[in-house]
Amino acid sequence: MKKTNQLHSQVNWGRYIRENLFAYIILGVFTVIFAYPILWSFISSFKTSAEIRQSPFSLPAVPQFVNYANAWNAAHMGDYFVNSVIVTALSMALLIILVIPTSYVLTRFRFKGRNFLKLLMMAGLFINVNYIVYPIYLMINGVSKNLLGNGLILTDNLVTVSVINAVTSVPFSIYLLSGFLTSLPKGFEEAARIDGCTNWGILFRVIIPLCMPSILTVILFQFLAYWNEYLVAQTFLISDAHRTLPVGLLSIMQEAKVATDYGRLYAGLVIVMLPVLILYIFVQKNLTKGISMGGLKG
Structure with a gap:
C-alpha cells in the first residue's frame, strides 16, 4: 500500500x-x-563611488554604512522622510474622511442627483492628475495671491499637497469601496435601525466593521501612491525644507557634488523604496484580495 x-x-x-x-x-x-x-x-548603497565605477556588479569590499548617514543628514533625506510621512498621513486621513461616508450614501440612499454624482465619480476615474496639476497650481496660486498677498503661502505647503492627493484619488477609492458595499446584504443595517441606530450609528457600528477588508485595501493601495507621488510635490513644493522623498532624491541627483557620490545616491534610493517594499511584503495578499472583493463585485 x-x-x-x-x-x-x-x-x-x-x-x-x-x-x-x-x-x-x-x-x-x-x-x-x-x-x-x-x-x-x-x-x-554599501559601496564606495570608486567600487561602483570600477566593478559595479561585485560585492563591497567593506560595507560603507556611512553612505546612509551622509544621505540622511548631509543630503537632508531625513527631513524629506519626515515631510513624506506628514503628506502621506494627512492625505490618507482626508481620503478616509471623504470616501467612507460618500460610498455609503451613494450605495445605500436614493435621492435626486444620485445617478449624476455616480456618473461624475466614474468620469473621475479617467482624469489623470498629471493633466490637471498645472491648472490646479495656477488656481491655488491666484487665490493665495489675491486673498493672502503671497502665492507661496498656499502653494509651497504640505497641507495643500495632501488635499490635492486625497481629492484626486477619491474616484478610484469610491469605486473600490462601493463595489464591496453593494455586495453586502442590507439585513444588518435594518436590524441595527430597528434597535434604534441612526444613519451615523449604522455607518460606524455596522458598515465600517464589515467593510474593513476593503477599507484596508484602499489605505494600502493609496499609501503606495502617496509615498511615491512626485509630480504634485515637484510642482507645488518649491522650498528645500518642504520637499518630499521622491523630489529630494531627484534634487540630490542633480547636484554635482552629490551625483558623483554614487554610494550616497543609492543609499537615498534605498531610503525611498524600503518602506514601500516592507509594507508590500506584509500586505500583498490582503491587497490583492481586497481589490478582487471590491472591484470585481462592483
Whole structure:
C-alpha cells in the first residue's frame, strides 16, 4: 500500500510539474527582471563611488554604512522622510474622511442627483492628475495671491499637497469601496435601525466593521501612491525644507557634488523604496484580495 501511495504521489507531482513548468519559468524570469534592480541598488548603497565605477556588479569590499548617514543628514533625506510621512498621513486621513461616508450614501440612499454624482465619480476615474496639476497650481496660486498677498503661502505647503492627493484619488477609492458595499446584504443595517441606530450609528457600528477588508485595501493601495507621488510635490513644493522623498532624491541627483557620490545616491534610493517594499511584503495578499472583493463585485 505504501509503495502504491508513493507511486501515485510521484505521478501527481510529475504531472503538476509538467503542467505548470512554463508558468513557473515565466514567473521566474519576471522575478529576476524586477528584483535585480532592487538588489543591485541595495548592494551599491554599501559601496564606495570608486567600487561602483570600477566593478559595479561585485560585492563591497567593506560595507560603507556611512553612505546612509551622509544621505540622511548631509543630503537632508531625513527631513524629506519626515515631510513624506506628514503628506502621506494627512492625505490618507482626508481620503478616509471623504470616501467612507460618500460610498455609503451613494450605495445605500436614493435621492435626486444620485445617478449624476455616480456618473461624475466614474468620469473621475479617467482624469489623470498629471493633466490637471498645472491648472490646479495656477488656481491655488491666484487665490493665495489675491486673498493672502503671497502665492507661496498656499502653494509651497504640505497641507495643500495632501488635499490635492486625497481629492484626486477619491474616484478610484469610491469605486473600490462601493463595489464591496453593494455586495453586502442590507439585513444588518435594518436590524441595527430597528434597535434604534441612526444613519451615523449604522455607518460606524455596522458598515465600517464589515467593510474593513476593503477599507484596508484602499489605505494600502493609496499609501503606495502617496509615498511615491512626485509630480504634485515637484510642482507645488518649491522650498528645500518642504520637499518630499521622491523630489529630494531627484534634487540630490542633480547636484554635482552629490551625483558623483554614487554610494550616497543609492543609499537615498534605498531610503525611498524600503518602506514601500516592507509594507508590500506584509500586505500583498490582503491587497490583492481586497481589490478582487471590491472591484470585481462592483
